[in-house]
Amino acid sequence: xxxxxxxxxxxxxxxxSTILQACxxxxxxxxxxxxxxxxxxxxxxxxxxxxxxxxxxxxxSCAMPVNDGMVVHTDSPQVKKDREGVMEFLLINHPLDxxxxxxxxxxxxxxxxxxxxxxxxxxxxxxxxxxxxxxGPLVKTVMTRCIHCTRCVRFASxxxxxxxIGAIGRGEDMEITTYLEAALTSELSANVIDLCxxxxxxxxxxxxxxxxxxxxxxxxxxxxxxxxxxxRVDARGREVMRVMPRLNEDVNEEWISDKTxxxxxxxxxxxxxxxxxKQDGKLVAAEWDDALDIVAAKVKATEPSKIAAIVGDxxxxxxxxxxxxxxxxxxxANVDCRQDGGYAEAGNRASYxxxxxxxxxxxxxxxLIIGSNLRAEAPLLNARIRKxxxxxGLKVGNVGTPADLTYTVQQLGAGPETLADLAAGNGAFxxxxxxxERPLILVGSGAVARADGGDVLGTxxxxxxxxxxxxxxxxxxxxxxxxxxxxxxxxxxxVPGDGGRDTAGIIAGAxxxxxxxxxxxxxxxxxxxxxxxATVVYIGTHGDNGAHRADVILPGAxxxxxxxxxxxxxxxxxxxxxxxxxxxxxxxDWAILRALSGLLDAPLPYNSRxxxxxxxxxxxxxxxxxxxxxxxxxxSFGTTGDLAGAxxxxxxxxxxxxxxxxxxxxxxxxxxxxxxxxxTAQGEGRRNA
Amino acid sequence: xxxxxxxxxxxxxxxxxxxxxxEWAQKQIAKYPAGRQQSAVIPLLDQAQRQMDGWLPExxxxxVADYLDMPYIRVYEVATFYTMFNLKPVGKVHVQVCGTTPxxxxxxxxxxxxxxxxxxxxxxxGPSEDGTYSWTEMECLGACxxxxxxxxxxxxxEDLTVERFEALLDELAKDKSAPKTGPQxxxxxxxxxxxxxxxxxxxx
Ligand code: SF4
Ligand code: FES
Ligand code: FES
Numbered sequence: 013x014x015x016x017x018x019x020x021x022x023x024x025x026x027x028x029s030t031i032l033q034a035c036x037x038x039x040x041x042x043x044x045x046x047x048x049x050x051x052x053x054x055x056x057x058x059x060x061x062x063x064x065x066x067x068x069x070x071x072x073s074c075a076m077p078v079n080d081g082m083v084v085h086t087d088s089p090q091v092k093k094d095r096e097g098v099m100e101f102l103l104i105n106h107p108l109d110x111x112x113x114x115x116x117x118x119x120x121x122x123x124x125x126x127x128x129x130x131x132x133x134x135x136x137x138x139x140x141x142x143x144x145x146x147x148g149p150l151v152k153t154v155m156t157r158c159i160h161c162t163r164c165v166r167f168a169s170x171x172x173x174x175x176x177i178g179a180i181g182r183g184e185d186m187e188i189t190t191y192l193e194a195a196l197t198s199e200l201s202a203n204v205i206d207l208c209x210x211x212x213x214x215x216x217x218x219x220x221x222x223x224x225x226x227x228x229x230x231x232x233x234x235x236x237x238x239x240x241x242x243x244r245v246d247a248r249g250r251e252v253m254r255v256m257p258r259l260n261e262d263v264n265e266e267w268i269s270d271k272t273x274x275x276x277x278x279x280x281x282x283x284x285x286x287x288x289x290k291q292d293g294k295l296v297a298a299e300w301d302d303a304l305d306i307v308a309a310k311v312k313a314t315e316p317s318k319i320a321a322i323v324g325d326x327x328x329x330x331x332x333x334x335x336x337x338x339x340x341x342x343x344x345a346n347v348d349c350r351q352d353g354g355y356a357e358a359g360n361r362a363s364y365x366x367x368x369x370x371x372x373x374x375x376x377x378x379x380l381i382i383g384s385n386l387r388a389e390a391p392l393l394n395a396r397i398r399k400x401x402x403x404x405g406l407k408v409g410n411v412g413t414p415a416d417l418t419y420t421v422q423q424l425g426a427g428p429e430t431l432a433d434l435a436a437g438n439g440a441f442x443x444x445x446x447x448x449e450r451p452l453i454l455v456g457s458g459a460v461a462r463a464d465g466g467d468v469l470g471t472x473x474x475x476x477x478x479x480x481x482x483x484x485x486x487x488x489x490x491x492x493x494x495x496x497x498x499x500x501x502x503x504x505x506x507v508p509g510d511g512g513r514d515t516a517g518i519i520a521g522a523x524x525x526x527x528x529x530x531x532x533x534x535x536x537x538x539x540x541x542x543x544x545x546a547t548v549v550y551i552g553t554h555g556d557n558g559a560h561r562a563d564v565i566l567p568g569a570x571x572x573x574x575x576x577x578x579x580x581x582x583x584x585x586x587x588x589x590x591x592x593x594x595x596x597x598x599x600x601d602w603a604i605l606r607a608l609s610g611l612l613d614a615p616l617p618y619n620s621r622x623x624x625x626x627x628x629x630x631x632x633x634x635x636x637x638x639x640x641x642x643x644x645x646x647x648s649f650g651t652t653g654d655l656a657g658a659x660x661x662x663x664x665x666x667x668x669x670x671x672x673x674x675x676x677x678x679x680x681x682x683x684x685x686x687x688x689x690x691x692t693a694q695g696e697g698r699r700n701a
Numbered sequence: 702x703x704x705x706x707x708x709x710x711x712x713x714x715x716x717x718x719x720x721x722x723x724e725w726a727q728k729q730i731a732k733y734p735a736g737r738q739q740s741a742v743i744p745l746l747d748q749a750q751r752q753m754d755g756w757l758p759e760x761x762x763x764x765v766a767d768y769l770d771m772p773y774i775r776v777y778e779v780a781t782f783y784t785m786f787n788l789k790p791v792g793k794v795h796v797q798v799c800g801t802t803p804x805x806x807x808x809x810x811x812x813x814x815x816x817x818x819x820x821x822x823x824x825x826x827g828p829s830e831d832g833t834y835s836w837t838e839m840e841c842l843g844a845c846x847x848x849x850x851x852x853x854x855x856x857x858x859e860d861l862t863v864e865r866f867e868a869l870l871d872e873l874a875k876d877k878s879a880p881k882t883g884p885q886x887x888x889x890x891x892x893x894x895x896x897x898x899x900x901x902x903x904x905x
Pocket of ligand 2: 043044045046047054055056057058059060061072073074075
């Protein structure tokens with residue numbers, strides 16, 4: 013610790029801190045553009061100048077470490093003058109086009125020139141002109157506004173791990189661009205929009221649609237993957253205009269994936285806004301009463317063992333609780349929350365959680381990834397691993413399809429055989445895991461979603477035990493879920509009861525006629541063509557696979573349209589909040605199930621969402637402990653079987669941008685997907701590694 | 702300086718070092734510790750430019766990036782940063798005129814005028830009609846003491862006057878190796894013009 017005096021107050025700060033950090037600790041605000049806590053220090057904007065006694069010149073506080081006894085002034089006349097000077101220079105080539113700039117109202121340059129600028133302009137010359145640059149469908153550029161802070165360059169190369177943005181030319185001719193204006197490819201690319209302190213990089217889909225101050229902001233949770241990223245949904249009227257990240261150090265830090273940010277336009281298209289009934293092979297609009305009556309009649313006429321339900325990937329815990337209770341009251345055990353049929357032991361949380369926690373990844377010193385392309389399945393988790401890797405000393409091994417994960421990975425093998433071999437104690441990577449202090453074994457959701465998934469999980473668990481991955485406070489084992497609903501569903505026990513059918517069993521039963529009525533609760537990722545002659549009731553939001561096959565459609569609410577509890581892959585319970593109302597006649601999911609139960613003379617015992625939440629928490633107490641992690645008890649799980657000759661692991665996600673009905677309805681995601689296909693078709697035309 | 706960019710589609714679709722240059726490149730890379738091969742990016746780009754008779758097509762930038770296992774954008778940054786890399790074809794005699802203050806004070810503007818007149822093209826506007834000349838403006842090339850000066854390939858020509866420069870351009874067009882390099886007046890290296898003024902033998 014060293015002592016420094018900031019504006020007359022003496023404080024103690026960690027040795028090695030920068031002056032800027034010390035100022036913040038002392039509660040003094042220092043304006044800045046290029047400095048960002050999560051990026052390397054560039055020191056190029058000079059906005060953070062402060063006066064340090066005995067130093068002949070103003071000092072860039074973001075780049076200068078503190079010394080013992082330093083006396084710093086952030087409020088002297090000199091500092092005021094320095095800031096005005098820097099501001100004036102920054103604005104020399106800036107177009108000052110705030111009235112037509114989308115950053116207006118949330119622009120650092122605007123705010124800081126109000127706060128620290130001198131309020132007038134002495135520059136009469138021509139300003140420089142810079143061509144707009146193409147960066148793909150997400151990031152819009154207006155490059156005359158760029159102040160060359162290089163935050164975007166550093167983000168792409170450091171956090172996203174894809175070197176694709178750079179500064180070409182120099183001096184007055186420096187320009188930010190990608191290589192020959194190729195589109196950005198990182199799954200995290202749009203975070204540069206938030207990072208850009210001016211309006212040079214803005215959101216293309218959001219361009220000119222709204223001003224930030226006219227939006228209603230709702231803090232909620234994302235459901236595009238199982239991270240549970242903390243987001244803010246900005247809405248105007250009934251429309252979700254954009255999604256922004258919120259800070260949560262334990263989950264998404266301050267980033268979100270491009271899908272989380274930009275799939276939201278999918279909430280406008282392909283919506284089911286009223287009930288539909290299939291008549292003569294065509295879906296025709298219907299009234300709620302008629303649709304519910306028909307479903308109720310069908311339920312009453314069907315033997316309980318012939319009724320089944322499959323839950324989709326974005327269902328909230330409340331919805332699943334209501335479904336579970338409904339199925340129980342009907343006497344059917346055919347319910348499954350795993351569309352992909354992933355192996356999990358519902359009573360054994362350690363078997364399906366990311367036990368190490370997401371932030372815990374940063375403590376690992378050796379990681380084995382089994383059957384998962386983390387960049388597509390959990391881009392932010394992947395970014396965490398990269399962050400850890402950049403710190404040095406991390407070894408990563410991969411069993412499965414090789415992929416560019418943005419860090420060095422030893423490719424160990426393609427399938428379960430390699431895993432079995434490791435578990436038998438063979439191979440150099442076994443030694444690496446064994447010698448590691450905190451080894452971490454990550455099993456992809458795709459690796460357990462196969463016939464031998466139990467064996468894969470069991471073998472991976474055995475390997476974890478053998479290398480000492482679980483000891484003391486470290487549980488170096490995790491399943492990387494991809495569905496936002498999955499952990500909640502398993503916590504609630506939405507798996508087949510005694511003699512019940514799982515997803516595969518339900519589909520097979522529907523094929524053979526042993527299942528006559530199937531409820532799809534937003535389940536669109538199964539092969540809906542295989543449901544035979546069964547009557548399909550689709551409760552969901554979009555005209556996607558499920559709705560196309562449905563005989564009755566009951567329109568539900570999307571994640572932005574109802575409150576809901578979600579448990580992320582590490583078991584963190586978080587609550588999503590309603591930002592807008594569901595369109596047309598669509599209802600909240602639980603209310604649909606509640607209404608149906610009434611017609612079946614077996615009303616679910618809750619008349620309001622609060623009562624439902626109470627019932628859910630009574631059923632599974634930890635669902636009431638918001639923002640907390642209920643640690644799982646480590647035990648034995650999985651099955652033991654011979655993995656010799658098993659098929660190699662396949663990536664469960666074919667297209668990162670199109671993994672759920674909302675994303676598939678999104679025009680932005682479609683454009684991204686097309687863009688990526690084109691790039692792949694061009695082959696390795698450009699490389700960013 | 703003006704905005705410098707790669708022009709996609711200009712020049713060949715692919716580029717490869719000749720076997721001699723490959724060998725040369727390996728030697729450059731070997732100068733740096735393993736894993737630091739990127740440090741050789743400037744020499745390699747320069748060698749590619751030499752192989753291409755004085756300019757660097759986009760294919761060569763990609764080739765060097767692949768050669769050194771670097772992201773394309775990083776090599777692009779280097780190629781656009783240094784004005785010595787020509788991103789468009791140049792004439793047989795590519796003249797780099799220093800335009801920085803000392804040379805400017807000593808008549809660099811006149812030299813530029815000579816270029817315009819003799820070549821019929823402005824700076825960075827590509828080769829003259831017959832392909833003989835092209836020219837560009839440079840920042841200080843480090844010979845200020847003999848200002849004004851120009852550089853062609855690896856040689857500098859200093860202490861220029863309009864007349865001498867005009868003649869020099871003709872000589873270079875005929876045979877690049879013919880003209881005397883360095884100071885074009887009676888001066889040894891950067892010693893005073895007209896011979897030494899101090900430490901003269903016999904002076905007391
Ligand atoms: S585009 Fe924005 S983030 Fe990138 S250098 Fe310019 S001002 Fe900074
Ligand atoms: S914030 Fe310190 S130089 Fe930019
Ligand atoms: S100014 Fe021309 S060489 Fe230095």
